[in-house]
Amino acid sequence: MKSLRLKILVSLQFLPLTALALEPLPSWNDGPAKKSIIDFVEKVTRPGSPDFVPVSERIATFDNDGTLWCEQPVPVQLFFVLDRVKALAPQHPEWQTQEQFASILKGDLKTAMAGGERGLMELVMATHAGMTTVEFEQIVKDWIATAKLPKTGKLYTEMTYQPMLELLAYLRANGFKTFIVSGGGIEFMRPWAERVYGIPPEQVIGSSVKTKFEMREGGPVLVRLPEVNFIDDKGGKPVGINQHIGRRPLMAFGNSDGDRQMLEYTQSGGGVRFELLVLHDDAAREYAYGPALGLPDSKLAAFTQALYDEAKKGGWTVVSIKGDWKQVFAETNAVSH
Amino acid sequence: MKSLRLKILVSLQFLPLTALALEPLPSWNDGPAKKSIIDFVEKVTRPGSPDFVPVSERIATFDNDGTLWCEQPVPVQLFFVLDRVKALAPQHPEWQTQEQFASILKGDLKTAMAGGERGLMELVMATHAGMTTVEFEQIVKDWIATAKLPKTGKLYTEMTYQPMLELLAYLRANGFKTFIVSGGGIEFMRPWAERVYGIPPEQVIGSSVKTKFEMREGGPVLVRLPEVNFIDDKGGKPVGINQHIGRRPLMAFGNSDGDRQMLEYTQSGGGVRFELLVLHDDAAREYAYGPALGLPDSKLAAFTQALYDEAKKGGWTVVSIKGDWKQVFAETNAVSH
Numbered sequence: 001m002k003s004l005r006l007k008i009l010v011s012l013q014f015l016p017l018t019a020l021a022l023e024p025l026p027s028w029n030d031g032p033a034k035k036s037i038i039d040f041v042e043k044v045t046r047p048g049s050p051d052f053v054p055v056s057e058r059i060a061t062f063d064n065d066g067t068l069w070c071e072q073p074v075p076v077q078l079f080f081v082l083d084r085v086k087a088l089a090p091q092h093p094e095w096q097t098q099e100q101f102a103s104i105l106k107g108d109l110k111t112a113m114a115g116g117e118r119g120l121m122e123l124v125m126a127t128h129a130g131m132t133t134v135e136f137e138q139i140v141k142d143w144i145a146t147a148k149l150p151k152t153g154k155l156y157t158e159m160t161y162q163p164m165l166e167l168l169a170y171l172r173a174n175g176f177k178t179f180i181v182s183g184g185g186i187e188f189m190r191p192w193a194e195r196v197y198g199i200p201p202e203q204v205i206g207s208s209v210k211t212k213f214e215m216r217e218g219g220p221v222l223v224r225l226p227e228v229n230f231i232d233d234k235g236g237k238p239v240g241i242n243q244h245i246g247r248r249p250l251m252a253f254g255n256s257d258g259d260r261q262m263l264e265y266t267q268s269g270g271g272v273r274f275e276l277l278v279l280h281d282d283a284a285r286e287y288a289y290g291p292a293l294g295l296p297d298s299k300l301a302a303f304t305q306a307l308y309d310e311a312k313k314g315g316w317t318v319v320s321i322k323g324d325w326k327q328v329f330a331e332t333n334a335v336s337h
Numbered sequence: 338m339k340s341l342r343l344k345i346l347v348s349l350q351f352l353p354l355t356a357l358a359l360e361p362l363p364s365w366n367d368g369p370a371k372k373s374i375i376d377f378v379e380k381v382t383r384p385g386s387p388d389f390v391p392v393s394e395r396i397a398t399f400d401n402d403g404t405l406w407c408e409q410p411v412p413v414q415l416f417f418v419l420d421r422v423k424a425l426a427p428q429h430p431e432w433q434t435q436e437q438f439a440s441i442l443k444g445d446l447k448t449a450m451a452g453g454e455r456g457l458m459e460l461v462m463a464t465h466a467g468m469t470t471v472e473f474e475q476i477v478k479d480w481i482a483t484a485k486l487p488k489t490g491k492l493y494t495e496m497t498y499q500p501m502l503e504l505l506a507y508l509r510a511n512g513f514k515t516f517i518v519s520g521g522g523i524e525f526m527r528p529w530a531e532r533v534y535g536i537p538p539e540q541v542i543g544s545s546v547k548t549k550f551e552m553r554e555g556g557p558v559l560v561r562l563p564e565v566n567f568i569d570d571k572g573g574k575p576v577g578i579n580q581h582i583g584r585r586p587l588m589a590f591g592n593s594d595g596d597r598q599m600l601e602y603t604q605s606g607g608g609v610r611f612e613l614l615v616l617h618d619d620a621a622r623e624y625a626y627g628p629a630l631g632l633p634d635s636k637l638a639a640f641t642q643a644l645y646d647e648a649k650k651g652g653w654t655v656v657s658i659k660g661d662w663k664q665v666f667a668e669t670n671a672v673s674h
Contacts, residue, residue, distance in 0.1 A: 056537060133579055177539070190583045200393060201583030202514070202539075211579060213572030213598055219605035220598065222579050229580075235550030242470055242548060242559050243566075244581060246527045246538030261550055261557065268556035 024170045026326075027163040033276075033324040036317045037167065040274045044250065045174050051272045055175040059247050061262060062168070063254040064182035064189060064206075067278055068197060070159040070329075072287040077184050078120075079156070080143055082109070084127035101126075121228070128185065129209050129226035136224055140191040157196045160330045164253075164278075168197055171251070179203045179249075181241055183233035183258055187224075205240045207232045237262035250274065256290075257302045260310065267314055275316040279303060282322040286329075361507045364500040364664045370613075371661065373654045374504065377611045381587065382511050388609045392512040396586045398578060398599060399505070401519035401526060401543075403592040404615055405534060407496040407666075409624040414521050415457075416493070417480055419446070421464035438463075458565070465522065466546050466563035473561055477528040494533045499667045501590075501615075505534055508588070516540045516586075518578055520570035520595055524561075542577045544569045574599035587611065593627075594639045597647070604651055612653040616640060619659040623666075 028034040044053040065071035085095070085104045095101035100119055103112035113119070128136070148155055168178050180189060180199055186206030193199045208229040211222040232240040238261050241249065248269035252262050255278040263275040280303070281288050289295050290303035311318050321328060365371040381390040402408035422432070422441045432438035437456055440449035450456070465473070485492055505515050517526060517536055523543030530536045545566040548559040569577040575598050578586065585606035589599050592615040600612040617640070618625050626632050627640035648655050658665060 056531070059539075186580075186583070194393070202396075202581065204583065208580065211576050213575045213602070215601075220575065220601045222575060238550045238557065238559060239548050243523075243545065244539065246523070246541065264552070264557045265550070265559075 024173075025163065025166050027166055029324055029326055031324055033317050033319045037170075037274075037276070040251070040272070041171065041174050044272060053250055053271070057247065057250060058171075058174070058176040059179065059245060059249045060171050060176045060251040061179045061181040061205075061241060061245075061249040061253070061266070062164070063256070063259045063262070064180050064184055066255040066280065067253055067259070068160060068164050068168075068180070069156070070161075070286065072280075072289065073151070075184065076156045076159070077188050079147065079149070080140070080188065081120075081123050081127050083143060083147060084139075085123065088127065124185075125209070125226040128188075129224045132221040132223055133187065133211060134221070136187055137191050140188055144192045157192060158330060160196060161278075161325070162327045162330045163325045165197070165330055167253075168199070172198065176251070177203065179205060179241075179245060181205045181232065181237050181252075181262060183207055183231070183236075186232070205232055205244045207236075233258045235261045238265035241265070252276070253278070255280065255303060257304055257307050260307055263314075263316060264310075267316075275311075275314065276319060277303070277307070277311050277316060278319045278321065279308075281320050282325075282328065284322075286321055361510075362500065362503050364503055364662060366661055366663055368661055370654050370656045374507075374611075374613070377588070377609070378508065378511050381609060390587055390608070394584065394587060395508075395511070395513040396516065396582060396584055397508050397513045397588040398516045398518040398542075398582075398586040398590070398603070399501070400591040400593070400596045400599070401517050401521055403617065404590055404596070405497060405501050405505075405517070406493070407498075407623065409617075409626065410488070412521065413493045413496070414525050416484065416486070417477070417525065418457075418460050418464050420480060420484060421476075422460065425464065461522075462546070462563040465525075466561045469558040469560055470524065470548060471558070473524055474528050477525055481529045494529060495667060497533060497667045498615075498662070499664045500662045502534070502667055504590075505536070509535065513588070514540065516542060516578075516582060518542045518569065518574050518589075518599060520544055520568070520573075523569070542569055542581045544573075570595045572598045575602035578602070589613070590615070592617065592640060594641055594644050597644055600651075600653060601647075604653075612648075612651065613656060614640070614644070614648050614653060615656045615658065616645075618657050619662075619665065621659075623658055 024038060025034055043049055043051045044058070046052065062068055065075045069076065082104055085101055089095050089101070089105055092101070095105060100112040100115055100123065103109070115122070131139070144157060149159060171178055178199055180193060180197070180203065182189060182205070184206050186204055186208045189206055190201040190204050193204050194201065210225045210227045210229040212225055214221050214223050230236065230240065234257070237259065241262065249266045251274040252259070252266035253276045254263060259277070263277070266273050267275055279292065280286060280290060281293055292303045292305050292308040308318070319325070361375060362371055380386055380388045381395070383389065399405055402412045406413065419441055422438055426432050426438070426442055429438070432442060437449040437452055437460065440446070452459070468476070481494060486496060508515055515536055517530060517534070517540065519526060519542070521543050523541055523545045526543055527538040527541045530541050531538065547562045547564045547566040549562055551558050551560050567573065567577065571594070574596065578599065586603045588611040589596070589603035590613045591600060596614070600614070603610050604612055616629065617623060617627060618630055629640045629642050629645035645655070656662070
């Protein structure tokens with residue numbers, strides 16, 4: 001026992017000071033955003049604090065597109081849809097003349113997307129259904145391992161935000177359970193979320209198609225049906241949180257009007273709560289967009305003036321990528337575009 | 338440090354030997370069922386074992402009614418429905434003459450239940466919807482804290498099975514995440530599952546009604562709608578498992594035909610897996626029922642001969658309450674009826 005004690009003391013002596021100090025969030029600049037996060041976490045985790053929250057209630061929910069990884073020029077899952085249309089085209093000769101598939105196959109995305117949300121949903125059903133859950137998981141795994149963002153030549157998983165990865169790790173080190181609550185497909189995120197974000201499948205909430213249990217010769221399978229089961233966006237986010245978690249988040253993180261209800265639901269939970277929005281204002285290192293900046297909106301990701309006003313009124317933390325983040329992407333300091 | 342070490346040694350000396358040996362599953366008789374559980378857990382958790390399974394994949398799913406607590410003479414949630422009809426009757430004068438409410442209020446359960454599954458669903462909607470999720474949670478909490486099984490005068494939470502509570506704890510001590518996967522209402526189980534079973538709300542899967550996000554004067558709420566969202570039974574169990582967990586269970590536990598697909602889905606996952614069924618064959622200490630015993634079936638809980646045959650063929654463990662359990666209920670050795 002004595003020699004073990006000695007060993008520990010000797011080991012401590014040779015540890016670098018930074019490791020002992022455990023400085024959290026190294027890619028965040030010192031400022032009100034970083035301070036608000038750390039102050040809150042210390043307040044709810046310090047034993048004896050009047051705002052102490054037990055570990056079981058330390059639930060943190062994160063939007064994905066635009067919050068944990070880049071959603072420009074279009075959300076990543078749309079690139080996946082387009083690649084799937086191309087991959088499946090040989091089995092669908094009728095797509096050569098049938099809109100909106102024909103335009104996608106010709107590379108004319110503008111015409112292909114003219115159908116709006118309804119047209120997008122039809123594309124999702126044509127590419128995300130008809131196979132088993134195991135087959136779909138493999139399709140996603142293969143795609144995410146190799147597919148690259150056209151403009152940058154980077155893997156999509158390299159377009160994750162370094163400061164947010166640090167935030168996820170910091171919260172988990174403080175006893176939080178971290179969840180994704182995204183409008184994206186639940187089965188599109190699960191195959192890689194554990195490797196990339198450290199978030200296991202059972203902590204991923206998203207939109208989904210219906211599935212059906214079927215007994216086949218090789219054993220039972222779940223078949224993905226071309227029918228919407230759940231849309232995890234806007235008012236759907238609190239619904240999805242209640243359905244999957246059954247508790248209200250203590251902290252919630254988003255970046256658009258699609259996250260507003262999740263943050264409102266979090267805030268109204270009683271006691272201390274924390275809400276944060278990422279504002280994309282860094283045209284040099286990432287993108288600058290959204291009406292709150294007086295800039296044109298992308299249809300799929302709106303940070304409106306009304307959301308900005310609500311954030312200020314509600315005491316929500318607004319992160320300026322330009323001002324608050326030392327480094328944006330996980331793998332590099334800049335993305336060229 | 339020396340005095341602390343002394344204290345520990347002195348404490349150890351006075352601990353009973355059983356505690357030091359950490360004997361798992363003390364309420365299980367030695368026999369093939371207990372042995373099959375322990376052998377499996379040791380096989381998948383021992384480092385270097387050819388069947389080793391990492392902690393993240395150690396998912397165990399449990400049916401609730403008849404697996405973790407008693408489901409006779411009727412499932413507990415039905416008592417809740419009946420009590421809610423009585424509690425809400427003053428606000429519904431029309432129920433005095435409207436079937437099936439009128440029969441319930443007169444205490445004539447046989448007539449009240451004549452409507453079968455459809456009639457039951459109408460009762461559930463009349464009693465489980467129309468309020469917010471927060472209000473419903475409080476209703477369940479108040480009821481479960483005080484309501485008692487008519488015949489025994491015991492709290493329903495005292496009708497949980499001691500051997501299964503030990504099994505849940507044993508699995509968790511071995512790195513398993515334990516989930517409930519029940520046909521019962523997800524929001525009926527969550528308010529007490531953590532206290533009674535040690536299973537947090539985010540690990541409870543069940544049937545549900547749809548909910549709707551609404552902004553009210555006091556803040557945002559989720560309103561429970563009288564519309565089925567999901568039925569977590571039979572083929573619905575693998576669907577619910579995939580939706581909530583996104584991984585296949587390593588171990589699954591049930592007691593009826595409603596659990597068959599969950600066990601089949603578990604078994605077909607590849608590698609070593611474990612499936613277990615509880616057979617209710619102890620008329621003296623609990624109940625004996627089910628066609629597999631040549632006994633009449635209760636409509637809501639069937640252990641059929643076909644299920645028994647499938648269990649034997651598939652190498653599933655079948656637990657005889659009479660033979661395998663030293664003690665049945667968590668709070669007492671016997672229930673009088």
